[in-house]
Amino acid sequence: MAQTEKQSTTLLAIDPKLPMAPQIYGSIRQSILDLRLTPKQALSEKELALMLGVSRTPVREALIKLSEDGLVDIFPQRGTFVAPIRVAEVLEAQFIREALEVSVVARVAEISDPTIIARLHESLARQKRAVDNGDLDGFLTEDENFHFILSASVNLTRAWKVIQNVKGQLDRVRVLSLPEPGHLAELYDQHLAIVVAIESGNSTAAKKHMTKHLQQVFRTIDKLLAQRPEIFFD
Incomplete structure (x- = not known):
């Protein structure tokens, strides 16, 4: 070709x-x-x-x-x-994203607004359909929407724009990880745990689950470096 x-x-x-x-x-x-x-x-x-x-x-x-x-x-x-995917830039983007999104989800949990929770459950339903259908692109789109909802619901859309601007390298790692068996279901379960914590108004639990969710990238990088070293610059 x-x-x-x-x-x-x-x-x-x-x-x-x-x-x-x-x-x-x-x-x-x-x-x-x-x-x-x-x-x-x-x-x-x-x-x-x-x-x-x-x-x-x-x-x-x-x-x-x-x-x-x-x-x-x-x-x-x-x-x-x-x-190439530069590991140092992935880790820097992860640091920035985690610092912002953990604070965002804590604020969402403190408010625990039923309207916000309903929107999150609608997103979860779309994610579940994507998981069941093996729809990688659909899940990735809804994953982005889920995190946007969190920022937008507490009037922190500019925080989300900052994240968007820095996470290009991080996104490529995320895309590479999606086909891994069981990975979509695991991400869905992590999102569900975040929403359950928000529903209960438990900001500590919400922060814990968001941190666990975002730090999964470290495990993914290690696997990809072993499997596809040619696409990385570390």
Whole structure:
């Protein structure tokens, strides 16, 4: 399969009715995060522009921005590549995410609002369907929504944006871990434990369960480093 054909199947479509720059950036970024563009894969500015039906300038700008995000490596005279998964950056993102989300869930538990709890249970129901159907993409989408609900419910959406901005490397590790047998069900059970703690108004338990949930990435990294060392830079 030619590189152009391979890359064309990995990019999200561009809507000409919407602003182009954020769509181009978002399309390439999402394809990196969900591993349709794989770590260390070469990226052609010209081919990306042709496939997206845009000029090279906004593609170049998107790649520069993705380089600033740590998701793309640009080497003069050598080319542009999807960045390897850098363990140090994964651990830093995990540190930031845990610091923010543990505080967020404590606040949600202290409030223990029935409306918020109902929204969380709706999310859990969608997660359960994804688990039962083996729907990895559906579960990942609802996993993101679950954590967003927590931040939004206590008016801390900017905290979630901070997390989103730093967790690109972390997300790739998460995607790699999803196909592991029983992993989706384990994540669902962890989310359920968090909601039970929130329902009871027990902020200590909510923090404990959120910490356990988020720290699972450490176990995942160890496994992936052993199984697929070629995609990492440690």
